[in-house]
Amino acid sequence: MFKQLDRHDIEVLTNIVGAEHITVGGDIDHEFTHDELKNVSGKPEAHVYVSDKYQVSKIMAYAYENNLPVTVRGAGTGLVGSCVPVHGGILLNTSKMNHIIELDNVNLTLTVEPGVLLLDIYEAVEKENLFYAPDPGEKTATIGGNISTNAGGMRAIKYGVTRDWVRGLEVVLPNGEIIQTGGKVVKNSTGYGLKDLIIGSEGTLGIIVSATLKLISKPKKTVSLLVPFHNREEAIKAAPVLIKNHVTPTAVEFLEKQSLQYSETFLGKKIPHNNFEAYLLLSYDGNTDASVENDIKIASNMCLELGAIDVFLVDTAERAKSVWTVRGGFLEAIKSSTDEIDEIDVCLPRSAVSAYLAYAREVSEQLHIRIPYFGHIGDGNLHIYFCKDGMSQSDWESIVHKGFKLMYDKAFEMGGVVSGEHGIGYAKKAYMIDLLGDTQIQLMKGIKQVFDPKGILNPSKVI
Amino acid sequence: MFKQLDRHDIEVLTNIVGAEHITVGGDIDHEFTHDELKNVSGKPEAHVYVSDKYQVSKIMAYAYENNLPVTVRGAGTGLVGSCVPVHGGILLNTSKMNHIIELDNVNLTLTVEPGVLLLDIYEAVEKENLFYAPDPGEKTATIGGNISTNAGGMRAIKYGVTRDWVRGLEVVLPNGEIIQTGGKVVKNSTGYGLKDLIIGSEGTLGIIVSATLKLISKPKKTVSLLVPFHNREEAIKAAPVLIKNHVTPTAVEFLEKQSLQYSETFLGKKIPHNNFEAYLLLSYDGNTDASVENDIKIASNMCLELGAIDVFLVDTAERAKSVWTVRGGFLEAIKSSTDEIDEIDVCLPRSAVSAYLAYAREVSEQLHIRIPYFGHIGDGNLHIYFCKDGMSQSDWESIVHKGFKLMYDKAFEMGGVVSGEHGIGYAKKAYMIDLLGDTQIQLMKGIKQVFDPKGILNPSKVI
Numbered sequence: 001m002f003k004q005l006d007r008h009d010i011e012v013l014t015n016i017v018g019a020e021h022i023t024v025g026g027d028i029d030h031e032f033t034h035d036e037l038k039n040v041s042g043k044p045e046a047h048v049y050v051s052d053k054y055q056v057s058k059i060m061a062y063a064y065e066n067n068l069p070v071t072v073r074g075a076g077t078g079l080v081g082s083c084v085p086v087h088g089g090i091l092l093n094t095s096k097m098n099h100i101i102e103l104d105n106v107n108l109t110l111t112v113e114p115g116v117l118l119l120d121i122y123e124a125v126e127k128e129n130l131f132y133a134p135d136p137g138e139k140t141a142t143i144g145g146n147i148s149t150n151a152g153g154m155r156a157i158k159y160g161v162t163r164d165w166v167r168g169l170e171v172v173l174p175n176g177e178i179i180q181t182g183g184k185v186v187k188n189s190t191g192y193g194l195k196d197l198i199i200g201s202e203g204t205l206g207i208i209v210s211a212t213l214k215l216i217s218k219p220k221k222t223v224s225l226l227v228p229f230h231n232r233e234e235a236i237k238a239a240p241v242l243i244k245n246h247v248t249p250t251a252v253e254f255l256e257k258q259s260l261q262y263s264e265t266f267l268g269k270k271i272p273h274n275n276f277e278a279y280l281l282l283s284y285d286g287n288t289d290a291s292v293e294n295d296i297k298i299a300s301n302m303c304l305e306l307g308a309i310d311v312f313l314v315d316t317a318e319r320a321k322s323v324w325t326v327r328g329g330f331l332e333a334i335k336s337s338t339d340e341i342d343e344i345d346v347c348l349p350r351s352a353v354s355a356y357l358a359y360a361r362e363v364s365e366q367l368h369i370r371i372p373y374f375g376h377i378g379d380g381n382l383h384i385y386f387c388k389d390g391m392s393q394s395d396w397e398s399i400v401h402k403g404f405k406l407m408y409d410k411a412f413e414m415g416g417v418v419s420g421e422h423g424i425g426y427a428k429k430a431y432m433i434d435l436l437g438d439t440q441i442q443l444m445k446g447i448k449q450v451f452d453p454k455g456i457l458n459p460s461k462v463i
Numbered sequence: 464m465f466k467q468l469d470r471h472d473i474e475v476l477t478n479i480v481g482a483e484h485i486t487v488g489g490d491i492d493h494e495f496t497h498d499e500l501k502n503v504s505g506k507p508e509a510h511v512y513v514s515d516k517y518q519v520s521k522i523m524a525y526a527y528e529n530n531l532p533v534t535v536r537g538a539g540t541g542l543v544g545s546c547v548p549v550h551g552g553i554l555l556n557t558s559k560m561n562h563i564i565e566l567d568n569v570n571l572t573l574t575v576e577p578g579v580l581l582l583d584i585y586e587a588v589e590k591e592n593l594f595y596a597p598d599p600g601e602k603t604a605t606i607g608g609n610i611s612t613n614a615g616g617m618r619a620i621k622y623g624v625t626r627d628w629v630r631g632l633e634v635v636l637p638n639g640e641i642i643q644t645g646g647k648v649v650k651n652s653t654g655y656g657l658k659d660l661i662i663g664s665e666g667t668l669g670i671i672v673s674a675t676l677k678l679i680s681k682p683k684k685t686v687s688l689l690v691p692f693h694n695r696e697e698a699i700k701a702a703p704v705l706i707k708n709h710v711t712p713t714a715v716e717f718l719e720k721q722s723l724q725y726s727e728t729f730l731g732k733k734i735p736h737n738n739f740e741a742y743l744l745l746s747y748d749g750n751t752d753a754s755v756e757n758d759i760k761i762a763s764n765m766c767l768e769l770g771a772i773d774v775f776l777v778d779t780a781e782r783a784k785s786v787w788t789v790r791g792g793f794l795e796a797i798k799s800s801t802d803e804i805d806e807i808d809v810c811l812p813r814s815a816v817s818a819y820l821a822y823a824r825e826v827s828e829q830l831h832i833r834i835p836y837f838g839h840i841g842d843g844n845l846h847i848y849f850c851k852d853g854m855s856q857s858d859w860e861s862i863v864h865k866g867f868k869l870m871y872d873k874a875f876e877m878g879g880v881v882s883g884e885h886g887i888g889y890a891k892k893a894y895m896i897d898l899l900g901d902t903q904i905q906l907m908k909g910i911k912q913v914f915d916p917k918g919i920l921n922p923s924k925v926i
Binding site: 104105106107108149150151152156157160161163164173177179181182183184185186187188189190191192193194196197199200201205216217218219220240243244245246247248286287288290291294295345347348349350351376378379380381415416417418419420421422423424432435436437439440441443444446447448449450451462463 | 567568569570571612613614615619620623624626627636640642644645646647648649650651652653654655656657659660662663664668679680681682683703706707708709710711749750751753754757758808810811812813814839841842843844878879880881882883884885886887895898899900902903904906907909910911912913914925926
């Protein structure tokens with residue numbers, strides 16, 4: 001179906017990006033054959049670092065003309081194989097397109113190249129007392145990747161997800177044409193929402209070559225509360241009540257003794273007050289000490305009314321770092337606890353979380369597999385891991401197959417979706433088909449066909 | 464191209480909706496041949512009130528089979544002709560699908576039929592101490608219409624636009640199939656963003672038959688400030704500075720003596736302190752008296768530093784009603800001041816507003832036409848009106864043609880878009896083509912073709 005790269009193709013690519021930015025065949029580092037989760041693999045025939053949008057455009061025009069598959073990669077921190085070149089071809093790496101183009105202090109926008117890391121965005125805007133609110137766990141992800149999966153993160157309750165913070169995108173289409181959709185404008189009802197279609201399309205419809213992000217002024221103060229409960233049900237049930245309260249938390253994370261211990265062991269550090277069964281980790285922000293103090297007073301009282309054992313103020317930089325580092329270490333800790341993992345990233349209505357996690361424990365017992373989890377419980381977005389724990393490859397595959405089916409079916413029954421923030425990529429396509437049904441899949445295939453009639457851009461992903 | 468409705472078609476429609484819900488030919492009220500602005504007109508062959516999604520589905524399946532054009536209408540408050548049946552056919556009126564389906568107090572969602580009015584949404588949620596933040600000027604618009612144009616309104620600075628408040632949509636496709644996209648979930652990265660594609664598509668891709676809206680807890684206190692400035696430039700320049708400040712306003716509206724006088728004359732009521740050249744009307748909300756008082760103290764001082772003549776607190780219900788009624792009356796007042804108007808709804812980067820309004824005044828002088836305006840200045844979203852003022856039809860058309868071209872070209876040059884919140888519909892298509900260029904238009908046409916291969920749904924609109 002696709003053409004394999006020949007010597008001439010390599011020459012053309014070399015002329016576009018320069019010899020120092022291309023690697024071919026066996027010279028390509030193994031890391032570029034997989035993403036963070038390593039469950040999907042594929043060898044690129046050529047790996048190229050692009051340095052500007054014109055190079056991207058030239059490569060796509062050539063690839064389109066010559067029927068060469070192209071897969072885009074940023075930092076490779078994805079978990080569903082979106083950036084893995086499963087058909088070989090060109091792996092187009094945007095991680096060196098990592099310049100901040102403009103911080104506009106009047107319109108409150110930041111325009112960046114796609115390879116800029118999330119942590120660099122925070123640094124650039126916060127020193128100007130500005131704030132980019134999306135807060136996905138993986139800070140070394142690129143903004144291009146974040147936009148491509150519509151990454152969510154920990155501040156979604158109050159501030160929304162990546163989609164809500166993208167004002168404009170510049171995109172190279174599969175045939176090499178460049179379009180600008182949106183811009184520095186706050187409102188836009190000018191035709192179909194192409195920007196919103198590109199967001200979350202996991203590099204299958206076009207290649208983001210610059211993004212204009214919304215900024216707000218940085219909240220002056222943030223305080224977290226670590227709130228232990230007698231058991232998980234009480235913690236989980238408290239979450240929606242706290243969100244409905246007049247003081248909106250920025251984050252409502254759920255920690256359980258088990259996942260906490262994995263992370264503490266992995267990181268070799270402990271959180272304060274670590275001897276309870278289950279916790280909510282809450283954050284509140286605001287612009288005056290008084291308003292944040294008032295919020296946490298209200299929230300604390302409410303937690304105690306809802307059965308919390310205590311409320312620990314995480315108000316020093318040191319305590320905050322300790323707690324959030326342990327929270328942030330969950331995925332790495334679970335990975336390091338076993339030989340292989342696979343992940344479920346469902347998002348459920350908040351009201352269904354408790355029952356769903358109970359079901360996860362049932363599945364764990366039924367299939368004799370360890371299933372640790374944690375979650376952005378305020379969003380109903382759970383990260384649930386199946387751990388291989390040394391079982392044979394065939395047992396593993398069979399149990400994942402069976403267990404995932406059970407878990408996704410239950411999620412759909414409860415009004416949930418396949419992915420809250422990690423995307424569909426290569427690994428989760430079958431479950432998306434189960435959820436959405438043929439009509440929506442055909443619409444999505446139609447849309448893919450409109451953008452990419454030859455199907456050369458990130459083939460076999462999403463749709 | 465389309466089939467005209469014959470006796471059999473009318474019989475089928477009558478069987479679906481019942482004889483009391485269909486009107487045909489000359490019996491159809493004239494109001495259903497135009498929208499609020501009356502610049503676009505078209506006579507439906509049949510006007511049907513639908514009462515549930517199954518009727519919508521049956522009508523679409525039949526229309527699709529028989530090549531009958533269908534146009535959807537809610538309250539008809541649009542300004543660009545989106546709901547006008549320019550090809551005749553069936554006018555499908557959703558205004559009697561006006562039931563609130565569910566207020567979910569745990570997941571904080573409101574699920575409604577498309578014909579529910581904005582004012583009914585506010586009433587339903589606010590009595591539960593919840594809040595649906597989008598605040599378009601026209602409260603008698605339907606939520607279906609609001610979603611179809613991605614309506615913005617006056618609280619967009621702090622709370623975003625309609626798109627940000629839609630969690631899920633149930634949609635009847637042109638062939639009668641029903642899909643559900645999104646739901647009660649807070650995050651969703653499950654395939655392409657079909658929900659976001661339907662939002663803002665002005666009834667051309669599918670018919671919204673229910674919508675699940677996001678709610679938050681209602682801010683306990685809102686205070687407005689009416690801030691007079693010596694001249695418009697000072698007022699306009701203050702806006703982005705106030706937004707960048709740590710206390711984020713919910714609204715930043717711009718009032719000028721002239722538009723104020725139109726509205727006061729029309730409504731027969733005056734705002735307090737009405738003798739200044741230009742004003743900003745600011746709102747701040749919060750959950751404690753102290754926090755709102757702190758915000759308005761900071762904002763007031765800042766206004767004075769930025770050259771405001773005074774800062775008037777709009778803190779009683781009576782004063783707030785007076786000021787916001789006059790602000791809300793602008794469009795009606797301008798309409799009533801002349802025999803015909805046409806409208807520009809550009810959205811610009813905030814930084815460009817002052818220069819753009821100066822250009823509007825230039826165009827007004829150059830073409831000898833009255834061009835009143837007002838705007839959601841905090842969003843850079845301006846509503847600019849050309850007034851016919853008794854000129855001949857041919858002069859009017861020629862001046863609108865010439866003047867609009869000047870105004871849109873200048874907006875595009877400044878990074879603006881055709882529509883901030885009113886949409887493209889029938890009236891603004893040519894300007895959208897000018898802005899977006901052929902590549903994006905072809906993508907949009909392709910998308911339309913995917914959803915509606917026969918082009919029967921709201922033909923000749925948007926694309």
